[in-house]
Amino acid sequence: MSLAQSAIETMKKRQSVRTYAAEGIKDSHLMQIMDYLRNEENLVGPFGNKGRIEFIQVTNNVSDKGIKLGTYGFIKNPQAYLVGVTTNSKFSLVEFAYIFQKVVIMLTEQNIGTCWMGGTFNRNSFEQEIQLTEGDFIPCITPIGYPNQKQRVFDKALRYVVKADNKKPWEKLFSDSEFNVPLTKENAGSLGLPIEMVRLGPSASNKQPWRLLLSSDRKLCHFFIEHTPNYSSSLGYDMQLLDMGIAMCQFELACKELDIEGSWIVEEPNIPLPNEQTEYIVSWNMM
């Protein structure tokens, strides 16, 4: 499975899918997924951290090992799950999410539905299914299958509750040279589309914690996170760091497609931050 189509178009059409068709995943798709996950290159993040993604096929939500994999009714008719495994540190979470989002985009391209899940699934049941080594944990999973054209009332209600279709406008997310100066699409130049892809990405509870700041010389695009206080503290890891890896993936895929060359660096700029919740993560360095 490779990005044969436009990643940008795929990112524009992606939506979380919680209701799947009863139809099983075609063998040709299964083979593509397996090939993708077997290719080590696909599992390496931008700074060399390696992620692990397990594929688990299910029938009526029960795995081949006979374990019932629960999502508290959030997901209907999943045909399989991809289960993420990584260690609980800042950059392993960020990089893992980058890797996982790439898989999500590849699947979306094949019209296979996904839904990032960090909270509403029974971690115990998934932990029983896969072997975890010391220090590893499951940051997220996604069900997969073909989307059922008819969404359940539940899905619509959930989208309404988390305001899934309310993507924050540019001025709330992106700044020009310093915080509090909004960046407009027109002034973003060639990075307009990569930045727009960050805006359209999925995020935990659709909180959209990414804050980008484009340097005045247009050479650096800094990625910050505005943490939602105590967002996932009960889970023991910072789920919003996953949102940052997703943002990096969306941004980089768009740059690749547009032949915008650059690389990721971690070099905090000397810029006053807008509030205590805002933390620097990474920057895109234009070639």
Ligand SMILES: Cc1cc2nc3c(=O)[nH]c(=O)nc-3n(C[C@H](O)[C@H](O)[C@H](O)COP(=O)(O)O)c2cc1C
């Ligand atoms: C890190 C992360 C964790 C998420 N966890 C859940 C979850 O536990 N349950 C769920 O139903 N959706 C979950 N979502 C999906 C978000 O609610 C969804 O991405 C957001 O509402 C935006 O909608 P969209 O993906 O259709 O653009 C998660 C998304 C992300 C990125």
